[in-house]
Structures are given as structure tokens and as C-alpha cells.
Amino acid sequence: MPVEIKNLTHVYMKDTIFQHKALNDVSLTIEDGEFIGLIGHTGSGKSTLIQHLNALLKPSSGNIIIDGVDITAKGVSLKKIRQTVGLVFQYPEHQLFEETVYKDVAFGPQNLGLSREEIDLRVKESLMLVGLDYDALKDVSPFELSGGQKRRVAIAGVLAMKPKVLVLDEPTAGLDPKGRDEILGEIRRLHELQKLTVVLVSHSMEDIANLVDRIIVMSKGKVVLTDTPRNVFMQAEVLKNIGLDVPQVTHLVNELNKKGIKIKDCISVDEAFNELVKYLRSN
Amino acid sequence: MTSIISAQNVVFEYISHDDNKVTALDNVSQEIKKGEFVAVLGHNGSGKSTLAKHFNALLLPSKGTVYIKGMDTRNEENTWNIRQTAGMVFQNPDNQIVATVVEEDVAFGPENLGVEPHEIRKRVDEALKTVGMQDYAKDAPHYLSGGQKQRISIAGVLAMKPECMILDEPTAMLDPSGRKEVMETIKRLNKEEGITIILITHFMDEAVQADRVVVMQRGNAIMQGTPKQVFAEIDKLKSVGLDVPQVTELCARLHKEGIDIPLDVLTVEEMVVELCRLK
Ligand SMILES: Nc1ncnc2c1ncn2[C@@H]1O[C@H](COP(=O)(O)OP(=O)(O)OP(=O)(O)O)[C@@H](O)[C@H]1O
Ligand SMILES: Nc1ncnc2c1ncn2[C@@H]1O[C@H](COP(=O)(O)OP(=O)(O)OP(=O)(O)O)[C@@H](O)[C@H]1O
Ligand SMILES: [Mg+2]
Ligand SMILES: [Mg+2]
Numbered sequence A: 001m002p003v004e005i006k007n008l009t010h011v012y013m014k015d016t017i018f019q020h021k022a023l024n025d026v027s028l029t030i031e032d033g034e035f036i037g038l039i040g041h042t043g044s045g046k047s048t049l050i051q052h053l054n055a056l057l058k059p060s061s062g063n064i065i066i067d068g069v070d071i072t073a074k075g076v077s078l079k080k081i082r083q084t085v086g087l088v089f090q091y092p093e094h095q096l097f098e099e100t101v102y103k104d105v106a107f108g109p110q111n112l113g114l115s116r117e118e119i120d121l122r123v124k125e126s127l128m129l130v131g132l133d134y135d136a137l138k139d140v141s142p143f144e145l146s147g148g149q150k151r152r153v154a155i156a157g158v159l160a161m162k163p164k165v166l167v168l169d170e171p172t173a174g175l176d177p178k179g180r181d182e183i184l185g186e187i188r189r190l191h192e193l194q195k196l197t198v199v200l201v202s203h204s205m206e207d208i209a210n211l212v213d214r215i216i217v218m219s220k221g222k223v224v225l226t227d228t229p230r231n232v233f234m235q236a237e238v239l240k241n242i243g244l245d246v247p248q249v250t251h252l253v254n255e256l257n258k259k260g261i262k263i264k265d266c267i268s269v270d271e272a273f274n275e276l277v278k279y280l281r282s283n
Numbered sequence B: 001m002t003s004i005i006s007a008q009n010v011v012f013e014y015i016s017h018d019d020n021k022v023t024a025l026d027n028v029s030q031e032i033k034k035g036e037f038v039a040v041l042g043h044n045g046s047g048k049s050t051l052a053k054h055f056n057a058l059l060l061p062s063k064g065t066v067y068i069k070g071m072d073t074r075n076e077e078n079t080w081n082i083r084q085t086a087g088m089v090f091q092n093p094d095n096q097i098v099a100t101v102v103e104e105d106v107a108f109g110p111e112n113l114g115v116e117p118h119e120i121r122k123r124v125d126e127a128l129k130t131v132g133m134q135d136y137a138k139d140a141p142h143y144l145s146g147g148q149k150q151r152i153s154i155a156g157v158l159a160m161k162p163e164c165m166i167l168d169e170p171t172a173m174l175d176p177s178g179r180k181e182v183m184e185t186i187k188r189l190n191k192e193e194g195i196t197i198i199l200i201t202h203f204m205d206e207a208v209q210a211d212r213v214v215v216m217q218r219g220n221a222i223m224q225g226t227p228k229q230v231f232a233e234i235d236k237l238k239s240v241g242l243d244v245p246q247v248t249e250l251c252a253r254l255h256k257e258g259i260d261i262p263l264d265v266l267t268v269e270e271m272v273v274e275l276c277r278l279k
Helices: A048-050 A078-084 A102-109 A115-131 A145-158 A177-194 A207-211 A229-233 A238-239 A247-259 A269-281 B048-054 B076-085 B102-112 B117-130 B146-158 B176-193 B227-231 B234-239 B245-255 B269-279
Strands: A003-012 A020-030 A035-040 A061-066 A087-090 A165-169 A197-203 A214-219 A220-225 B004-015 B020-032 B037-042 B064-067 B085-089 B163-169 B196-200 B214-216 B220-225
Touching: A003 A048, A020 A048, A020 A061, A020 A220, A035 A048, A035 A207, A048 A165, A048 A197, A061 B146, A078 A087, A087 A145, A102 A115, A102 A145, A102 B196, A115 A145, A145 A165, A145 A177, A165 A177, A177 A207, A197 A207, A207 A229, A214 A229, A214 B020, A220 A229, A229 A238, A247 A269, A247 B245, A269 B269, B004 B048, B004 B196, B020 B048, B020 B064, B020 B196, B020 B220, B037 B048, B037 B176, B048 B163, B048 B196, B064 B076, B076 B085, B085 B146, B085 B196, B102 B117, B102 B146, B117 B146, B117 B196, B146 B163, B146 B176, B146 B227, B163 B176, B176 B196, B214 B227, B220 B227, B227 B234, B234 B245
Parallel strands: A035 A197, A035 A214, A087 A165, A165 A197, B037 B196, B037 B214, B085 B163, B163 B196
Antiparallel strands: A003 A020, A003 A061, A214 A220, B004 B020, B004 B064, B214 B220
8 A cells, every 4th residue: 555755744742842843844655565664863753754654643744645545634534544554663562451462462353343253363363473372372461471572462463453554663672583583574474465565663774674675764854865775775874874874794795895805785694695605716 | 700690590480460370580590790791692581581680689589599799689688789789771661761851860760879969960961971862861751762761771770880780672772873882881881890781682793792691591591601602503592593693694604605714703893804814
């Protein structure tokens, strides 16, 4: 589902001493079925931006158009928007509120008015997708889980809604590496199979490099760069100046180039491996 | 060096709301030396946070003992001194924020310790500067972004000047430069001020900077050693849900390909040296 953001400005606590312009005239278009990586320094406005996508925040000015419908217009159904655009919050604690893991994941589907069997199926399926054991955890309180387990439950709750646009705010923060790879792998699979439009906010340059079609870079409430991962990560200096970085292998290749070892730019371990083998075998 | 933290055969069971027992620590023993920088790794639910909470008497062992500077955590009279010795930065900064203004939040710890007002002022300014948040001193912490909140909670513990800092995933929400700054801060506190550091993290590139790495799995410490020793065991780490830095992974793959490169390369700098040597 295509998403269009037009001249979006958001001012928190307008007309108080805490007034803060978190988004400053942001315009961008996300194509149907695109996988977007949203990166930016802390406080750059990423969470503020994506909370507009399911109408959790209202713009101070500007419009958000999802599948042709202006969701900032009066009278639009919030329920329908939230069914279409699934948002996984930065802090899973903000998303968990039921007594058991089952109830928590079932909450969204229940609101959709689905049958008991369908809800059951979706809960099982979603918990499996995030690598949690249904039988062992369904009756456990989400508040008695470890940090990473809570996050998985929060992601499962959103997946259970089967949204058309999936927005994830640092979904892998606090996950162990295996969990991170598994969950990102699932998201990619859903994206490919169901043509799901995905917006992934992340501070991991490695994950972004491996996953997304296009990167949007934010700094101080503005979009400062948008391009393919390869083109974005070629600009190491620009990224460093705004608090970001490049994947470790990209950094390695840059350092090698400085030493006169000429190999092509790389953004993944696979690429770097191939390039280095070629280089080392070249004489 | 003497141990600042000594945990012996610690077992910990949570009693859940429906009276089930969950064994989160299953006979863990650890000696942390004064001035040491220890990184704790492990899959989600492996018991890292539970162990950390034993180090400042937030949790008491169901079996076994924990001593902080010789003080038994089970003895309530010690709790105050223990918390002063071992300061904790929690996994979720929201749980740590107590005041409505950033600088008051940072001042909260030292105030509780009875530190003099002008000394508090100095510590608060220093701590905020260390984490790069001096411009936000008068702001409301609840309205800060995720990463900004995390910096405030680190400043709060810094201002208490503890001998030992336990940081539970302090960089989980930070941008790359924020992560680097926090790691630099931690290392400086460790090297220059001799503060003992226990860092829980899921970032392998942070763990490589420690003196010692401890790997937890299902309530047990299953591996430990220098970063070079631990990260050279890629297969074992992967089998317990962990990973290695990209350059370490790259070396392992090159090694398998028959290229003469060591398996314990942990940083970009080391790898550049190795590759220059090969040609
Ligand atoms: N509820 C709020 N009230 C006032 N200001 C806010 C509020 N939420 C965020 N801000 C401010 O708006 C700016 C953007 O915040 P936002 O949470 O969107 O950043 P972010 O890019 O998601 O950062 P992070 O990577 O740390 O999560 C920050 O300077 C923050 O302090
Ligand atoms: N309050 C609680 N009540 C019951 N069980 C709990 C509670 N807190 C944690 N547990 C359980 O104890 C085990 C260890 O949890 P702990 O939080 O120590 O893990 P962790 O290694 O810190 O994980 P993470 O990387 O996800 O933060 C887990 O199985 C968890 O479900
Ligand atoms: Mg955010
Ligand atoms: Mg934890």
C-alpha cells in the first residue's frame, strides 16, 4: 500500500516553554510493497514521523495519504487505519497490557471481530513467527518475561493483525543476535510473500544494509538523504557527521582502500568475502 | 586484585503470579575483580538481568551467596552500602526516571546519598556533559526520545560515583555515535577512575572491548575468557543464539577458504593489519 507524506510538520507542546519542532516540513513517498529503512540520530524525529502513519499523532501541518486516503482528514476511521497500518512501538512495555501472553496477542484480532478459531490460529502463528513457544508461554504474564521476550510478544501482537503496512520502531533493540536474525528474516519473508510495505526504524547499519530496498536518512527533523543502501553507505563522512555510521565491513573496505588495497565497496559480509577472496587470489 | 563482587553457587527462582517457579539462575558462580571490565552476553531470558540485580541487592539469591566488597547481600543492614558501591543502569530507562526535570533526575541519586549541594551541582553538570545532554538539563525527561532518556539514566548513575557500575544494555536504543560515546565513557571511567564495569549487551562489537566476556545460557555461565578466546569459538557462540563481529565472521570464512588468517581478529584495525601482512 503506497504511503505519501506531504509537508509534514510536528510541533510538540506548542505554545509552552517546552515547544519543540520535531518534524520540519517532511515530504516523502513510500511505494506499494517497498521495504524502507529509516535511520537517524537519537531525537531526529523517526518515532514522531512513524506515529503519524497510523494516526497516533496528528500533524501540526501537512498530510498523510495512505492508499489514496488522507488519514489526517476529519471523519476518517481510526480503527480502519490501525488495522491497515501496524505499528510496533519502540518500547514494548508501551504495547503490552493484558494478563497473559495469549490475551495480549489476541487483543488486536479480537477487535477485528474475528472468530475464536481464527484468533486462535493467528495467535499461534504470530508467536511462532517471533520464535516464542506457544504452549510454554501462552498463560504467562507478559510482565514476567525478560526484556527480549517482551519485545517478541509486542511484535507478535502486531503481526496477528495482518496489517498491509508494517511499521517497526527499532524492533530488534534488546533482541539477542539469533532472535534478531530470525525476526528480521520473517519480516523480510512476509514482505516478499505478501507484498507487505515495511518501514523499519533501526540504529543497526548492518541490519539495514542487509534488508532494505531504500534508506531514508533523517537529521534534526528533516529528511536529509534517501537512496539505495549502497549509495547511502558510500557517504561515510556525511553519515558520521550526523551521528550515524556504516556497516563494519564497509568501514573495513574504506580502511583497506586507504592503505592502497583496492577492492570494491561492500555493504555485507558476503560481498566483502567475495571481494577479498578475489583480491587475495589475484596473484 | 581482590574481588569486588563474589557470587557463589547462586540459584534464583522467580515465583510467577500463578505460583509457578521459574529458575532464572541455576548455580552461577562469578568473581568480579576490582577494576575489571566484564561483558555479559547471552540469549534473551538467559538470566543476565536477574544476575545483575543480584549485584546490587535488588534480588537476593534463593540459594547460594552474593558478596559485594565482602558485604553479604542477604543482610539488610548492608543494602544501603551495597547500592552505594554498585550502581545500576536498568534495561528500560523509563523505569529509572523519577523526576520531572532532567537535572533533578540526575541529582536524585547523589541527593539520596547525602552529597553536599554544591558537589551535587558539579556532579550533575559533569555527568550530563559526559553523556552529551547538558543542553537538556532543564527539559522534561518524559518527553525525550528513546536514546536521550537512556543517556539521562546513565548520567544519573554516573553522578553517584559508584565503585562499580552495572549497565544493563545501556546502548540498546542509541544511534551509532551515541553508542560509541557511551562506550568511550565506560572505558574512560574504567581505565582512568578505576570503576569496575559490568556491561550486559547484545552488541558483540561492544563486548570485544571488555577485559573478560561471560556467556550465559539458560541460567548458567557456560563460557568465559578474554574476548579473543571467546569470539574465536564462532560455532559455539552461534549455537547459543549469539554472534561475532562482522570482521571476525569474515576471517572465519576466509580461514575456511584456506586463507592463512587468524580466527581471533576482533576489530577493523586488526583485520587491516592482517590483510596487509598477507599481500
Ligand atoms: N511527547 C513529546 N513531547 C515533547 N517533545 C518530544 C516528545 N516526544 C519526542 N519529543 C522530542 O522530539 C524530538 C524527536 O523525538 P523522536 O522520539 O521522534 O526521535 P527519534 O528519532 O525517534 O529518536 P530515538 O532514536 O532516540 O528513538 C526529540 O528532540 C524529543 O526530545
Ligand atoms: N518478574 C519475573 N517473574 C517471573 N519470571 C521472570 C521475571 N523476570 C524474568 N523472568 C524469567 O527469568 C528468566 C531470566 O530473565 P532475565 O530477565 O534475567 O533474562 P535476560 O538474560 O536479562 O534476557 P534479555 O536479554 O531478554 O533481557 C526468563 O526466563 C524470564 O522469563
Ligand atoms: Mg525513537
Ligand atoms: Mg535483560
